[in-house]
Structure formats: C-alpha cells, structure tokens
Amino acid sequence: MPRFFIEQSPKPGEKIIISGNDYNHLKNSLRLNLGDRVILSDGTGFDFEAELSDYLDSAVELEIIKKEKSAVEAKLQVWLAQGLPKKSKLDLVVEKATEIGFSGLIPLEAERSIVKYDNRKKAKKRQRWQRVAEAAAKQAGRAIIPEIKEVMSPVQLKNLKNEFDYILLLWEDENQFSLKKFFQNYSVTQTAKILLLVGPEGGFSAAEVEQYKKELGALVITLGPRILRTETAGITALTAVLYEKGELGDLND
Template identity: 70%
Template sequence: MHRFFIDQSTEIERKVIISGNDYNHLKNSLRLNIGDRVILSDGNGFDMKAEIINFNDDGAELVVLTKEKSKVESEIKVWLAQGLPKKSKMDLIVEKATEIGFAGLIPLESKRTIVKYNHKKKDKKQSRWQRVVEAAAKQSGRSVIPEIKDFCSSDNLKDLKEKFDYILVLWEDETSYSIKQFFKDNNVKRDAKILLIIGPEGGFSESEVEKFKTELGAEIISLGPRILRTETAGIAALTAILYEKGELGD
C-alpha cells in the first residue's frame, strides 16, 4: 500500500486533503482512483489507513479508516553528525541510514573536510538531502521522516551536548574499544538518544578527537581492524547499535 506523509494529526472518520506534489504523484504517477486506499503518516509515529473519496482542483480528498501507533520506528534515537564527503556520497548515507532507522543528520564541517559550500549551496544541499530522506522513508515504511539539521562545525558540536545521552566518535586510530564493549559498560536505556560522530574522507585529527573527549564527554569507538570509508562507517555503526538494542529483530 502506498504511503504519504501529512503535516497534521487526525482521527478516524476525519477527512484529509493531499495536495501539491503528493497529489500529482498519487493521481498521475500511481494512477490511484476513488476507493483506493493508502497509508498516511503524521510524522509523529502514527499510521492511518485512508480511502480516496473524491478528487477536486486542490487535491485528493480521503477519509481516515484506522489509526495506530507505528511499530516500525526505533525506540532508541540515533543521530549522525557526518563529516561532509565528496560528490554525492551524502545522498547514499542519508538514504541508507533512513532505511536502517536513524533519527536525523547533522552535516559536519571539520578540519579535514575537503568540500566547502557557500551559504546558498548549503541550503540547496540541505533541501536535497531532506528530499532523499523523505523518499527513503516512504520506501522503507517509516512513519517519521528523519530531520536534516543545519550545517555545524566540529567546534560548535558542544552546543548539542545536552541534547544527547551518549556521544560516540568513530576513529580509525582507536583499536580496542568497540560498540559491543560500550554497551557492556553502559546501561543504555531503550529510548536513549545517541549522537554518532563520523569523520570525512581525511578522518579526524588527534586534536579534534581530544576536544570531543574533553568538551563533549564523547566515547571514542572502534569498528574493528578494517578501515571503513566515511560513507560506510556511520551506516555500519548505526546498524550495530540498533542490533544491540534489539531493533533489527530478535
């Protein structure tokens, strides 16, 4: 059943209008008709089954048939502070992280970041990544669209410290402290908020890692003996965390 996101919460037997690009997709691309049913997600974790009852100039009119809390969303909320990669690698990162179950992205500018964006380019990139995330959320049956935050420098990450229960930095020079050991050492609640900090192609400098430890209280984590590309590291770590908390099946 096709899925659409709406920017409102509603109840059973209430009517909803789908307009704009979603209406064009519903009517002209999917060729849905009166009587067809879709899933509506309100962005707050609720899914609603709805039936198309009318088309007009403004959009498609639907009536809500059922409403229930989604069983798809992860209780533990994992964000990626991802060092800016070259070319279109961030598209891949946010698409796959959405499918796996992350909560959102903080595009991270650090000392060894190769790509540099001006303000206009940042806005365009942020909008593009948000579109990629929304498409991936629909495809993977998510009931919440992960959020793309504003660009942030590694020096300003300290402003986010109080928003997370744990901050983990993946660093290729850390050789022994694994994600599995981190979970053994910490009683991580099922609804904890975790920030994963991932370096760009050039990785983090030693001084940056030290600042993460002293200013953020971050744990420095290894993903094993192999050095992963930046577009692989965050996805692998996210998968490992969700697995440890039982979010990828029993």
C-alpha cells in the same frame, strides 16, 4: 499500501485534502482509484489508513479510516554527525540510514573535509538531504521523517551536547575500545539518545579527537580492524547499535 506524509493529525471519519507532488504521484504514477486505500503518516509516529473518496481539481480527498501508533519506529534514537564528504556521498548516507532507522543527521564541518559550502549552498544542500530522507522514509514504510540539521561547525555541535545520552566517535586509530565493549560497560536504556561522530575522507585528526573528547565527553570507539569509507562507517555503526538493542532482526518486541 502507498505511504504519504501529512502535516495534520486527523481523527477517524475526518476528510483531508492532498495536492501538489503527492497528488500527482497518487493519481498519475500510482493511478489509484476511488475506494483505494493508502497510509498517511503525520511525522510524529502515527499512521492513518485512508480511503480515496473524491478527485477534485488538482487535488484528492481522502477519508480517514483508522489511526494507530506505528510499530516501525525504533525506541532508541540514533543520530549521525557526519563529516562533510565529497560529491553525493552524503545523499547515500541519508538514504540508507533513513531506511535502517536513524533519527537525524548533523552535517559536520571537519578539518579534513574537502568540500566547503557558503551559507547559500548549505541551505540548498540541507533542503536536498531532507528530500532524500523523506523519499527514503516513504520507501521504508517509516512513520517519521528523520530531521536534517543545518551544516554545523565543531563549536555549534558543542551546543547540542546535552541533547544526547552518549556521544560515540568512530576513529580508525582506536584499537582497544569497541562498540561491543561500550554496550558491556554502559547500561544503555531502550530509549537512549546516541550521537555517532563520523569523520570525512581521511577521518578525524588526532587534535579533533581530543577536542571532542574534552568538549563533548565523546567516547572513542573502533568498529574493528578494517578501515571503512566515510559513507560506510556511520551506516555500519548505526546498524550495529540498533541490532544490539533489538531494533533490527527481532520481530517479537
């Protein structure tokens, strides 16, 4: 069934109104009729099956049939702190990471980031990435839209240190400590919150790596012998982490 996100959390039997872009998509693109059903998500992990009950002027009325906890969302929370890349690469990262199941993104100003945004451009980019996340969440059948944080400097990122159980820095010059060894050495719970630090084109400098190790307590890991592009590294690590904890490829949990 088509999926839409709503701000409220209604009860079965209640009726809600959808207008704006979602109304246009529902009526003109999907061409849904009265009696057809859709899935509504409140953004907190709950899904609502709803039936179209009436078309109004520039809006549609839906009746809530049932409410249930989504079985789609991962218990493990994985965030990406992505060094700002060129062009539209971050759009791709947000889209694919949302489909795979990440919790949110911190766009990160890095020493080797080529792009530099002023405050106005940062705000516009954040809005764009949030729209990409919402569209990808709908497509993937997710019940939560990943949160896109404001573009941050390393100093600002430091303030979020205590929000994460583990901070992993992906670095191409690391050749000893792998993601597999991380899971072997640490008892990562199913509900842990993990931050993956990914450098821009050219990766993190040695000075940045030492800074993040000292200030964030970051663990430096390798993803293997091959050098991955910046838009590939985070997605690859996210996939591996979720798979390791049974959040991908397992239908029994």
